[in-house]
Amino acid sequence: MSVTETGESRRIDEREYRALCRTFAEREIAPRWAEADSAAEFPRAFYEAAAQAGFVGVTFPPALGGAGLGCTEEAVFLEEASRVNPNFAVAILVQYVAGSVLARFGTAEQRRLAADNAAGKCLLALTLTEPGAGNDIQAVATTARRDGDAWVLNGLKAFITLGGVADVLLVLARTDSDRGRAGMTFFAVDRDTPGIVTTKMGTWVNRPAPTYKVAFDDARVPDTRRLTAGFRELMEAFNRERILVAARWLGHMQHALDWAVRYARERHQFGRPIGSYQSIAFQLAQAHVDVEATRRLTYHAARRWDDGVPLAELILDVSSAKLFATQAVVRVTQTALHVAGGWGVTDELPAMRMALDALVAPVTVGSWEIQLRAIARRMGLPCD
Ligand SMILES: Cc1cc2nc3c(=O)[nH]c(=O)nc-3n(C[C@H](O)[C@H](O)[C@H](O)COP(=O)(O)OP(=O)(O)OC[C@H]3O[C@@H](n4cnc5c(N)ncnc54)[C@H](O)[C@@H]3O)c2cc1C
Numbered sequence: 001m002s003v004t005e006t007g008e009s010r011r012i013d014e015r016e017y018r019a020l021c022r023t024f025a026e027r028e029i030a031p032r033w034a035e036a037d038s039a040a041e042f043p044r045a046f047y048e049a050a051a052q053a054g055f056v057g058v059t060f061p062p063a064l065g066g067a068g069l070g071c072t073e074e075a076v077f078l079e080e081a082s083r084v085n086p087n088f089a090v091a092i093l094v095q096y097v098a099g100s101v102l103a104r105f106g107t108a109e110q111r112r113l114a115a116d117n118a119a120g121k122c123l124l125a126l127t128l129t130e131p132g133a134g135n136d137i138q139a140v141a142t143t144a145r146r147d148g149d150a151w152v153l154n155g156l157k158a159f160i161t162l163g164g165v166a167d168v169l170l171v172l173a174r175t176d177s178d179r180g181r182a183g184m185t186f187f188a189v190d191r192d193t194p195g196i197v198t199t200k201m202g203t204w205v206n207r208p209a210p211t212y213k214v215a216f217d218d219a220r221v222p223d224t225r226r227l228t229a230g231f232r233e234l235m236e237a238f239n240r241e242r243i244l245v246a247a248r249w250l251g252h253m254q255h256a257l258d259w260a261v262r263y264a265r266e267r268h269q270f271g272r273p274i275g276s277y278q279s280i281a282f283q284l285a286q287a288h289v290d291v292e293a294t295r296r297l298t299y300h301a302a303r304r305w306d307d308g309v310p311l312a313e314l315i316l317d318v319s320s321a322k323l324f325a326t327q328a329v330v331r332v333t334q335t336a337l338h339v340a341g342g343w344g345v346t347d348e349l350p351a352m353r354m355a356l357d358a359l360v361a362p363v364t365v366g367s368w369e370i371q372l373r374a375i376a377r378r379m380g381l382p383c384d
Contacts, residue, residue: 026084
């Protein structure tokens with residue numbers, strides 16, 4: 001059973017849903033991904049195809065064009081998509097998190113943006129991080145100043161996935177500099193608003209879902225685009241995102257392991273498959289345990305989220321899943337790289353690319369240290 005954004009519940013067979021996701025990923029994403037990767041541009045057609053197939057707005061109620069499902073189904077889609085390509089998965093992950101904030105906390109007008117998002121007509125970007133506000137998101141310095149029936153935004157955001165191609169940016173800004181976290185609010189801002197300039201960042205990862213710097217210079221946003229959501233809702237969104245991030249890396253490590261096992265069976269040295277050497281086989285067996293442990297932690301957290309377990313209680317599950325997944329994906333992809341030998345670092349095999357993509361896992365959406373701190377605090381330790 002899954003719970004939707006409106007609290008309605010719906011039943012769906014998880015195996016059937018997974019089969020649908022896998023078919024979509026293999027048919028729609030796999031054959032066209034290499035081209036998008038070398039262009040280092042996000043192919044909007046992929047988002048539109050995912051929306052048309054019903055994989056965007058998964059948790060929105062049917063009135064918003066959603067499927068009325070839950071976090072578990074979002075995780076299933078991201079896992080399956082990530083098995084084919086982790087960068088497509090991250091673009092959809094951003095839609096899930098930003099779309100959910102609009103669908104849950106938006107006004108009627110703002111919820112229409114969520115409906116457009118589910119229909120493939122409104123690509124979203126989650127616009128939180130700043131040069132001075134990474135893990136410490138309370139340090140956000142972008143300001144929103146009231147001016148008549150509008151707000152005037154000034155500041156600089158960084159690392160915004162799809163920031164230069166999204167239709168609407170979900171921006172976290174400070175409306176009151178004296179009220180700490182209580183003075184923070186979300187705005188749903190049209191990217192083509194005068195005063196907004198986006199610049200693509202050069203990164204070694206996520207090439208087809210690039211990140212951007214987004215500068216706001218007296219960008220006027222109508223008051224109707226100010227959400228009631230603030231810091232509390234942001235924390236909820238972050239925790240949901242962490243489960244989805246774990247699912248994304250689960251698909252990635254499964255893909256790396258499947259590839260490495262095939263390679264170890266096919267590659268012969270000294271007249272035998274390299275997988276017949278215990279030292280190689282044991283590394284792959286160890287990687288299998290990493291994958292299965294991640295799967296259990298991730299879906300345990302997702303199902304409890306859908307069961308409505310209070311956030312304070314759920315944090316232990318969420319942070320454990322996120323921490324383990326982001327550590328395991330580095331181990332598993334390093335194993336795949338090792339098994340591939342010297343050929344692993346060539347562009348004839350996918351091993352190096354898989355390992356490179358995984359390197360960002362431990363530092364985004366709350367780094368290892370932030371997850372460990374959350375776990376320690378829930379254990380009753382006065383950890384700072
Ligand atoms: C590819 C990519 C895509 C991204 N997409 C988005 C996006 O779409 N939207 C968005 O808003 N952001 C996005 N981000 C930003 C991402 O979430 C931040 O990079 C992340 O929050 C880390 O911030 P930072 O790089 O400033 O690191 P910092 O916060 O400066 O951390 C640096 C180091 O210090 C450690 N550290 C920090 N605080 C503590 C502490 N209290 N205790 C112990 N150690 C600590 C960290 O663990 C880390 O090792 C993206 C980043 C990347 C790389």
